[in-house]
Amino acid sequence: MRRYIPSSTALKCFEASVRHLSFTKAAEELHLTQSAVSRQIRNLEEFLSRDLFIRLNKRLVLTGTGAAYYKEVVPLLDGMENACLRMLHREDEKTTLTISALPTLASYWLMPRLAKFQLANPQFQIKVRSLDDAAKVDPESIDIILHYGGDHWPRAISHQLMREHVVAVCSPALLARIGDKAIDEWQVDDVTRFSFLHLSSRINAWPDWMVSQGLESGSFAGASFAHFHMLLEAAKNGMGIAIMPTILAERSLQTGELVAPFGQAVATPHEYLLSYPVDKADLEQVVIFRDWLLAK
Structure with missing residues (x-):
């Protein structure tokens, strides 16, 4: 199905021109010539059969139609940009290891060790979250928690990290x-x-x-x-x-x-514990991190 959508270049030129109210400044931002931006805007106006700007001697004025179009287009451009950024940062080949730890324990004890684990296990994408209450942690979203011994995680297997x-x-x-x-x-x-x-x-x-x-x-x-x-x-x-x-x-x-x-x-x-949900006990990332940390 052919979509009734103008070129992305025209939309980017339009968005920048509205922000600056200047084809020249929009061109500088987009690394284009002023004439190229002006041409893209003219093509967009012809595509929509509407004037988007009033061109005065030394300035641009946005028309009511242009303002309405801008209001609808910007969220769409933002969404497209965010989707592209998410894909650029996505690492499908890596398995995520999500750790929740007491903030001070994470900062002063875990971080100096975590860099060595990442170096030895680059196949994992590590996420570290702050832990406030072990009993309230959602086992679906966390693989491992590092916590104080007095706090218990329901349906979890626990190992002593240290006294x-x-x-x-x-x-x-x-x-x-x-x-x-x-x-x-x-x-x-x-x-x-x-x-x-x-x-x-x-x-x-x-x-x-x-x-x-x-x-x-x-x-x-x-x-x-x-x-x-x-x-x-x-x-x-x-x-x-x-x-x-x-x-x-x-x-x-x-x-x-x-x-x-x-x-x-x-x-x-008292003691500090490493815990993980019973149903995640055999996950590769849990087994490797558990064995590595307990061996230290």
Whole structure:
């Protein structure tokens, strides 16, 4: 069936001419000559049997018909462009691996590892989504979730990624302000000289840490934050000392942005899990990613 549609070049010239109200500027944008744009507009007007512009001495004026046509044509051009862009970025030969992870875990622990996985497995197209509540994740849209052990994904198979360990961290600048000591000279009872930083969802973090160090629980007044990434940045900027999971603090400890003046990390009863739906247990992308990550 022959479609009653003008050329795409004419439509692009029309759209650009309306935006600029100038054939010359439209030509510059489209890398055409002014006469070529003018000719395309004339051909379009003949095709429609309607005047789209009023040509004055040094300017263009859009007619009512031109304005109505523009309003209908632009969404169609946008749709055509988006369809082309989607096809250009589409990789049919690749299998998608969709991972949902806690935002801070994804940023500070998963990303440094994911680049190596992608390099070793270029056949997969990876998508990473933010995880808020494991129990509410749609198993149809997600292949794997990386989550905190207290959150459960119904009808899922779970593997322990790691036990959680926490460490007290602060910035080197804060440590220098509080006392002129070498890093190995700090004693755990010096912790009371710091301002305490808290994660609002873990109110027992400091009391539990104090008990693990053989100290009596006391006052832990200090700033509180809703997310670990906020707590981490507060510690890095010298607001106080924070209890952080080692998997989230390790990069900042390695770069020297944070220090751990009170030594070794302490194990908690918690864990991080890798989970996937029962009916996706045999999918190639799930099996390969699971085995790769658990081997690390």
